[in-house]
Amino acid sequence: MADMIxxxxxxxxxxxxxxxxxxxxxxxxxxxxxxxxxxxxGKEFPxxxxxxxxxEQNMMGIAAGFAATGKIPFASTFAMFGxxxxxxxxxxxxxxxxxxxxxALTHSGLTVGEDGATHQSVEDxxxxxxxxxxxxxxxxxxxxxxxxxxxAAEYNGPVYLRLGRPNLPVLFDEGYEFExxxxxxxxxxxxxxxxxxxxxxxxxxxxxxxxxxxxxxARVINMGTIKPLDEDAVVKxxxxxxxxxxxxxxxxxxxxGSAVAEVLVKKEFAPLEMVGINDxxxxxxxxxxxLEKYGLTAKDIVEAAKKAIARK
Amino acid sequence: MADLKVVxxxxxxxxIKQISNAKSGHPxxxxxxxxxxxxxxxxxxNNDPKDPKNPDRDRFVMSKGHASPxxxxxxxxxxxxxxxxxxxxRKINSKLQGHPDMKGVPGVDMSTGSLGQGLSAAIGMxxxxxxxxxxxxxxxxxxxxxxxxxxxxxxxxxxxxxxVDNLVAFIDYNGLQIDGKICDVMxxxxxxxxxxxxxxxxxxxxDGHDMDELREALKKTVFGKPTAIICKTVKGKGVSFxxxxxxxxxxxxxxxxxxxxxxxxxxxxxxx
Ligand SMILES: Cc1ncc(C[n+]2csc(CCOP(=O)(O)OP(=O)(O)O)c2C)c(N)n1
Ligand SMILES: [Mg+2]
Numbered sequence: 128m129a130d131m132i133x134x135x136x137x138x139x140x141x142x143x144x145x146x147x148x149x150x151x152x153x154x155x156x157x158x159x160x161x162x163x164x165x166x167x168x169g170k171e172f173p174x175x176x177x178x179x180x181x182x183e184q185n186m187m188g189i190a191a192g193f194a195a196t197g198k199i200p201f202a203s204t205f206a207m208f209g210x211x212x213x214x215x216x217x218x219x220x221x222x223x224x225x226x227x228x229x230x231a232l233t234h235s236g237l238t239v240g241e242d243g244a245t246h247q248s249v250e251d252x253x254x255x256x257x258x259x260x261x262x263x264x265x266x267x268x269x270x271x272x273x274x275x276x277x278x279a280a281e282y283n284g285p286v287y288l289r290l291g292r293p294n295l296p297v298l299f300d301e302g303y304e305f306e307x308x309x310x311x312x313x314x315x316x317x318x319x320x321x322x323x324x325x326x327x328x329x330x331x332x333x334x335x336x337x338x339x340x341x342x343x344x345a346r347v348i349n350m351g352t353i354k355p356l357d358e359d360a361v362v363k364x365x366x367x368x369x370x371x372x373x374x375x376x377x378x379x380x381x382x383x384g385s386a387v388a389e390v391l392v393k394k395e396f397a398p399l400e401m402v403g404i405n406d407x408x409x410x411x412x413x414x415x416x417x418l419e420k421y422g423l424t425a426k427d428i429v430e431a432a433k434k435a436i437a438r439k
Numbered sequence: 440m441a442d443l444k445v446v447x448x449x450x451x452x453x454x455i456k457q458i459s460n461a462k463s464g465h466p467x468x469x470x471x472x473x474x475x476x477x478x479x480x481x482x483x484x485n486n487d488p489k490d491p492k493n494p495d496r497d498r499f500v501m502s503k504g505h506a507s508p509x510x511x512x513x514x515x516x517x518x519x520x521x522x523x524x525x526x527x528x529r530k531i532n533s534k535l536q537g538h539p540d541m542k543g544v545p546g547v548d549m550s551t552g553s554l555g556q557g558l559s560a561a562i563g564m565x566x567x568x569x570x571x572x573x574x575x576x577x578x579x580x581x582x583x584x585x586x587x588x589x590x591x592x593x594x595x596x597x598x599x600x601x602x603v604d605n606l607v608a609f610i611d612y613n614g615l616q617i618d619g620k621i622c623d624v625m626x627x628x629x630x631x632x633x634x635x636x637x638x639x640x641x642x643x644x645x646d647g648h649d650m651d652e653l654r655e656a657l658k659k660t661v662f663g664k665p666t667a668i669i670c671k672t673v674k675g676k677g678v679s680f681x682x683x684x685x686x687x688x689x690x691x692x693x694x695x696x697x698x699x700x701x702x703x704x705x706x707x708x709x710x711x
Contacts, residue, residue: 158584158587158617158618158624158625160618161618162617178624178625180584180587180616180621180624181554181585181587181588181616181625182587182588182589184589212553240463241461241464242537242538243529243536243537243540244538244540245504245537245553246537246538246553410531410532410536411529411530411537412529412530413531417531420531
């Protein structure tokens with residue numbers, strides 16, 4: 128299908144574009160350049176692409192050094208090995224000194240598929256969100272990825288960009304204007320609000336249609352920025368629809384669901400149901416089998432929406 | 440015991456069948472370690488498929504966890520579980536996860552998959568043997584690309600420091616990783632001198648597919664030092680079109696390629 132693209136592929140393309148405009152962009156990888164698609168950049172700008180080998184902590188440290196001299200490094204590997212293995216390097220050598228490093232990690236979530244739990248990062252949003260100074264972005268499609276790469280490059284400071292392996296439908300048109308910290312409302316609705324991020328936004332759109340057919344009017348919000356969270360959009364949704372569902376391909380502990388819960392409790396209460404991975408590891412399987420088994424389908428969102436409404 | 444070369448050939452065929460059936464997995468680095476694993480499980484290690492949790496058994500850690508098809512094929516060949524189970528590799532609800540999970544599979548002594556971590560666990564097991572006054576040995580298989588992980592060198596330092604002489608680490612020196620040749624991506628050479636500098640006993644095996652040479656190498660362990668056996672191997676060994684090709688690191692053969700690979704292996708029989 129022509130209008131399907133993985134966020135990791137869109138990332139590779141956007142990076143190569145950016146490389147033309149900005150000579151300060153350098154790209155680092157850790158022996159996964161064909162999977163993360165930084166190889167696309169490397170082909171055009173071999174002198175600004177550095178393979179660090181299978182050494183993720185060192186890669187993040189080198190990125191910090193590049194940033195300290197004014198370069199704009201994009202460091203990529205799988206989310207598991209970047210946000211996980213190199214967590215403390217990111218915290219202390221990138222975020223603490225507020226260095227201008229873009230941490231763009233692919234193969235997040237269960238849709239990694241057959242590689243199984245050791246490669247399925249379902250904690251990275253939680254990890255990255257808890258670090259001060261860190262901006263956390265999670266695109267829902269190829270267009271949003273492109274806009275986020277650009278926004279990340281323009282923003283001065285550490286940014287985490289959460290990318291995925293599977294092909295996704297394109298939701299946004301080219302005119303979409305992404306701004307860090309601003310949610311995008313994709314559907315108006317007044318019975319319940321589904322706040323989704325990443326691959327779950329297109330799933331939320333499916334769920335919205337099912338709900339509509341059953342006479343339930345669901346608002347759909349794409350939360351591209353996990354941090355700083357668009358609190359106004361959450362408060363408004365809570366006030367106007369009085370029931371909230373979050374949907375993310377991530378643990379329900381510490382990710383989008385938790386971030387939204389924090390706002391609901393602090394600012395404007397509404398019943399919340401979280402669709403996400405329920406405090407468990409993933410496993411091998413096809414992406415679709417895993418999404419089904421771990422409760423990340425449109426049907427799960429529909430059920431969660433009804434539950435949230437019932438709790439009003 | 441069975442002819443080791445026939446064992447190795449059977450393991451190779453099982454590797455291909457698993458990955459082909461799963462349409463996913465890592466053939467290259469599985470095929471390069473076949474002789475090492477055959478020798479370990481069928482001749483060297485004190486292991487009993489009927490008693491996989493025996494506290495006195497020798498341990499094995501597949502530090503390069505993506506070579507799970509090699510580990511599973513070896514365990515099935517040895518009788519830890521049925522070969523039919525290999526056809527569940529990488530499928531949903533299977534014990535045979537994409538990367539080895541010690542929770543579910545008899546004979547798997549450590550969960551691995553994130554590179555660079557297995558060697559450390561092997562050291563812990565070996566140190567525990569000493570505390571418990573047990574004389575089991577711990578074997579680990581480490582990738583040459585995997586040597587780029589800093590944690591590997593932390594482990595190497597620790598094993599040397601603690602004189603962990605009941606530990607043998609095989610380095611699968613096939614010269615390739617995902618993005619190409621290890622020397623182009625991030626050269627770890629010279630490997631032998633680095634281990635030696637950390638107080639390891641180092642043995643270099645010129646042909647890591649030669650059982651006799653491997654067998655001799657295993658006789659060269661010494662008192663007071665961990666042993667690294669650096670094995671020069673060929674990634675994809677035994678399947679002509681996979682040999683020495685980085686592209687076959689992590690892709691599954693299609694039906695035609697599978698047929699071709701199995702035909703080649705059947706013809707080779709126990710002659711490789
Ligand atoms: C920490 C970590 N980083 C990256 C990967 C992805 N990965 C899997 S295999 C591999 C290359 C391994 O090369 P090598 O150790 O030489 O293995 P072999 O050639 O024996 O297959 C990489 C980078 C991983 N599994 N773990
Ligand atoms: Mg290798």
